[in-house]
Amino acid sequence: MEVFGHFGFKKASIEDIARKAGVGKGTVYLHFESKEALFEAVMRQNIEHDLAALEGRLAGESSPEGKLRVYLSQRLERRLQKMGWATGGLEAAERMIEFVGAGAKVVEELRGRAVGILCGILREGRDAGVFHMDNLEITAEAIHGVIVTASARFFTEKDHNPHISCTLSELIVRGLMAAPTPKNP
Numbered sequence: 001m002e003v004f005g006h007f008g009f010k011k012a013s014i015e016d017i018a019r020k021a022g023v024g025k026g027t028v029y030l031h032f033e034s035k036e037a038l039f040e041a042v043m044r045q046n047i048e049h050d051l052a053a054l055e056g057r058l059a060g061e062s063s064p065e066g067k068l069r070v071y072l073s074q075r076l077e078r079r080l081q082k083m084g085w086a087t088g089g090l091e092a093a094e095r096m097i098e099f100v101g102a103g104a105k106v107v108e109e110l111r112g113r114a115v116g117i118l119c120g121i122l123r124e125g126r127d128a129g130v131f132h133m134d135n136l137e138i139t140a141e142a143i144h145g146v147i148v149t150a151s152a153r154f155f156t157e158k159d160h161n162p163h164i165s166c167t168l169s170e171l172i173v174r175g176l177m178a179a180p181t182p183k184n185p
Contacts, residue, residue: 009039040106047110050078054117064125065173071121072169075114075147077162115144122176131176143172 003020004012014035018025032038054074061067118140125131133139150168 004039004042009035014038043106044110047106050074051110051113051117054078054114058117058121064121064128064130065177067121068125068131068173068176069169071118072143072147072172073165076151076165076169111144115140118143125176132178132180133176139176146172 003017006012007016012035014025014028017035017038018028021028028038032041054071057070057074058067061070119136122131122133122136122140126133126136146168150165
C-alpha cells in the first residue's frame with residue numbers, strides 16, 4: 001500500500017511495487033494478473049485486518065454505548081491513519097477519490113460487514129432500552145454515511161483536530177441515548 005500511497009493508484013507501477021517488495025516484476029505477475037487485482041487484494045487485506053481489530057476491541061466492551069463509542073472512534077481514526085501518508089489538501093482528496101474508484105468492489109463488499117457490525121451494536125442497545133431509533137438499518141446507514149463524510153473532510157485538512165472526531169462520536173451516542181420525543185396525535 002506504501003507505493004500506492006506515494007504515487008497514487010494510476011501512477012504506481014508494478015515495477016515500483018516489485019522493487020519495494022524486493023522481488024522481480026514477473027514474481028508479482030505470478031500472484032496477481034494485474035495492478036488492479038493486486039490493489040484489490042491489498043485493500044481487502046487492510047480492511048479485513050481493521051474489521052478484525054475492531055471486533056476484538058468490541059469484545060472488551062460490555063455496554064452498548066461503550067461498544068458504539070469504540071466503533072465510532074475506531075472507524076474514524078483508522079480511516080485517517082490509513083491515509084496518513086497523504087499531505088492533505090486537494091492532492092489528498094484526489095488520491096482518496098482515485099483509491100475509492102479503484103477499489104470500489106472491495107470497499108462495497110466489506111462496507112456491508114462494517115455496517116452489519118454497527119447494526120448489531122444498535123440492536124443490542126435498542127433491545128436493552130439504551131438507544132432509541134425508528135429504523136435500525138437506516139440509522140446504521142446514516143451513521144456510516146457520517147463517518148465516511150467526516151473522515152473525507154478530516155482527510156483533506158492539513159491539521160486535523162482530533163477533538164472534532166471525539167465530539168462527533170459523543171453527538172451520535174448521546175443522540176441515540178436521548179429519550180424519544182412524544183409524537184403529536
